[in-house]
Amino acid sequence: xxxxxxxxxxxQFVEVKEEDYEFYVKMLSVVHLKKNxxxxxxxxxxxxxxxxxxGILRQYYTKDGEDFTEMFFSxxxxxxxxxxxxxxxxxxLIIQALEPCExxxxxxxxxxxxxxHIPAAERFGRLIAEQKLIEMHDKTSAFLMQSPEERYAKxxxxxxxxxxxxxxxxxxxxxxxxPESLSRIRKRAMx
Amino acid sequence: xxxxxxxxxxxQFVEVKEEDYEFYVKMLSVVHLKKNxxxxxxxxxxxxxxxxxxGILRQYYTKDGEDFTEMFFSxxxxxxxxxxxxxxxxxxLIIQALEPCExxxxxxxxxxxxxxHIPAAERFGRLIAEQKLIEMHDKTSAFLMQSPEERYAKxxxxxxxxxxxxxxxxxxxxxxxxPESLSRIRKRAMx
DNA sequence: CTTTTTTCTTAACCCAGATCAATGAAATTC
DNA sequence: GAATTTCATTGATCTGGGTTAAGAAAAAAG
Numbered sequence: 001x002x003x004x005x006x007x008x009x010x011x012q013f014v015e016v017k018e019e020d021y022e023f024y025v026k027m028l029s030v031v032h033l034k035k036n037x038x039x040x041x042x043x044x045x046x047x048x049x050x051x052x053x054x055g056i057l058r059q060y061y062t063k064d065g066e067d068f069t070e071m072f073f074s075x076x077x078x079x080x081x082x083x084x085x086x087x088x089x090x091x092x093l094i095i096q097a098l099e100p101c102e103x104x105x106x107x108x109x110x111x112x113x114x115x116x117h118i119p120a121a122e123r124f125g126r127l128i129a130e131q132k133l134i135e136m137h138d139k140t141s142a143f144l145m146q147s148p149e150e151r152y153a154k155x156x157x158x159x160x161x162x163x164x165x166x167x168x169x170x171x172x173x174x175x176x177x178x179p180e181s182l183s184r185i186r187k188r189a190m191x
Numbered sequence: 192x193x194x195x196x197x198x199x200x201x202x203q204f205v206e207v208k209e210e211d212y213e214f215y216v217k218m219l220s221v222v223h224l225k226k227n228x229x230x231x232x233x234x235x236x237x238x239x240x241x242x243x244x245x246g247i248l249r250q251y252y253t254k255d256g257e258d259f260t261e262m263f264f265s266x267x268x269x270x271x272x273x274x275x276x277x278x279x280x281x282x283x284l285i286i287q288a289l290e291p292c293e294x295x296x297x298x299x300x301x302x303x304x305x306x307x308h309i310p311a312a313e314r315f316g317r318l319i320a321e322q323k324l325i326e327m328h329d330k331t332s333a334f335l336m337q338s339p340e341e342r343y344a345k346x347x348x349x350x351x352x353x354x355x356x357x358x359x360x361x362x363x364x365x366x367x368x369x370p371e372s373l374s375r376i377r378k379r380a381m382x
Numbered sequence: 383c384t385t386t387t388t389t390c391t392t393a394a395c396c397c398a399g400a401t402c403a404a405t406g407a408a409a410t411t412c
Numbered sequence: 413g414a415a416t417t418t419c420a421t422t423g424a425t426c427t428g429g430g431t432t433a434a435g436a437a438a439a440a441a442g
Contacts, residue, residue, distance in 0.1 A: 061332065068335045083328060086321050130277045136327050137274060141252065143334035144259045144367050148429075168390065176335050181429050183391055339399075359420065372399050374421055388439070394432090401426075410417070 002030045006051045006104045009076055013127050014120040023117055027110040031103050033057075039079075039095035039103075045088060046081030048107050055101030056165055060173070061092050069173035071135075072098075072162050078128055080108075098166055148177045149185050193221045197242045197295045200267055204318050205311040214308055218301040222294050224248075230270075230286035230294075236279060237272030239298050246292030247356055251364070252283050260364035262326075263289075263353050269319055271299075289357055339368045340376050 003025055010016055016024065030053075033039070039050060039057065050057075052073050059079065060069040073079040073095075084091040085108050106114075114121045142151055152175055156163050163171060172182040194216055201207055207215065221244075224230070230241060230248065241248075243264050250270065251260040264270040264286075275282040276299050297305075305312045333342055343366055347354050354362060360370040368376075 061336075063336055068332065070332070070335070083325060087325075133277070133324060133327075134274060136324070136331060140327060140331045140334070141259065141261065143331065144261065145252070145254055167388095177428095178430060179390075180392085180431085184429080187391085358418095368398095369400060370420070371401080371422085375399080378421085384442085386439100386441070388437100390435105390437070392433105392435085396429105396431075397427105398429090399427090402424090403422105405420105405422080407420070408418080410415100412413105412415080 002053060002102065002104060003028060005053055005076055009051070010124060013124045017120075020118050024114070027106050027114050029105050031105050033097035033101040033103060035097060035100055037097050039097075040081060042092075042094055043090045045090050046084035046108065048105050049078060049080035049082075049111060050095075051104040051106075052077050052079070053102040053104055055097060055099045055103075056162070057095055057097050057101060058166070058170055058174075059093060059095045062094070067173055069170050071139075072159070072166060072170075072174065074159075074162060074165075078132075082129075082132065098170070143176065148175050148181065149188070151175050152182065152185050153189070193244060193293065193295060194219060196244055196267055200242070201315060204315045208311075211309050215305070218297050218305050220296050222296050224288035224292040224294060226288055226291055228288050230288075231272060233283075233285055234281045235275075236281050237275035237284075237299070239296050240269060240271035240273075240302060241286075242295040242297075243268050243270070244293040244295055246288060246290045246294075247353070248286055248288050248292060249357070249361055249365075250284060250286045253285070258364055259367075260361050262330075263350070263357060263361075263365065265350075265353060265356075273320075273323065289361070334367065339366050339372065340379070342366050343373065343376050344380070 006028070007016065007021075007024075010024070031050075033055070040046065040048065050073075052075050054075060057073045057079065058069050059071045059073070060067050062068075071079075079095060081091060081093050081095065084093065111125065115125060142154065146154070152171075155171070155175070168182055169179040172179040175182065177185075197219070198207065198212075198215075201215070222241075224246070231237065231239065241264075243266050245266060248264045248270060249260050250262045250264070251258050253259075262270075270286060272282060272284050272286065275284065302316065306316060333345065337345070343362075346362070346366070359373055363370040363373040366373065
């Protein structure tokens, strides 16, 4: 039952009518990513939205040979190269599986069909977009208002599973610091 | 001719048909803000979008008695408490005039009417939203990838007028540093 | 299970930005 | 336009994170 989770999550946003269920399912497919595998080829235009059934992914940029991790996605979260799709231009964004992942996939094109066929889905799409906007906003303001140490404490509180399951240098990238510094922060926090 | 600038700007996004012009104008109004005056009362739900005809504003949060400036808006830019409007909840966001401002205003409600009446306007609305999303994204990645000094250099290059017209401690807030540090960065940069 | 590679920790030193305090410059107020 | 408040600069000192390098621990490969 690969669509069990996503059905539950969509149901939290909008009412999924019995008669629409099949149409939803027809738009969806399931893909598996091996560890370290990437979601879409680098330098292409975003075509697909994903939903994490199982596993963790990270979204990152590379600049001067250094990685900058922007976000993690774990079970029951949506992700995708939205900006590339919206701008219809390739971006440098990379989304990579950090564990073997099972992903429910919908192409942005099918998403549009879904909107056309099921008006309630439009509401769902808007809510996802808004949620992404708010997440991004929260992250920006965290960089403005908090120290790396505070940001780590917040992450630990809001997403303890991520901290457990993800290599520390990815967490450090996410916080905007070096792995060595994160190690010190963790040591300080133990007391 | 308070609508001259906005007409030009909208025209860059979508074609404004002669016969629609009057409808556009009917949706718009002009407000003036005195220096230090705020756009919408604090703690209310975002109701209006603004377009800067003349002046500069800053968008900021207050936390523990300290201000964190997120963004500046000057001539020909759109602004508004979009997140509050989208969530239909008040936010702590404050938008304040740093100079006497002339603002072209449209209520979000009228914006919806505009969408309904002129399909091309929907495209304009989407483009504005995307632009805001991209701006926000750029700002987050700047915090991840650049030092305060580099962020200042970038601001100086991309918005020299802002640096000229805005008090330095607002610039410092925007860069996420103290005014004293900005002063030192400026001194270093002179050489 | 052993070897090899990757990741994490620790230490020593450096530096940009924070903090505190004082002074000078500029903008407001009256 | 003098007085007062606000803002910018500078100096001294402190600190958290960066850098470099080494060794320990854990994970992957064989």
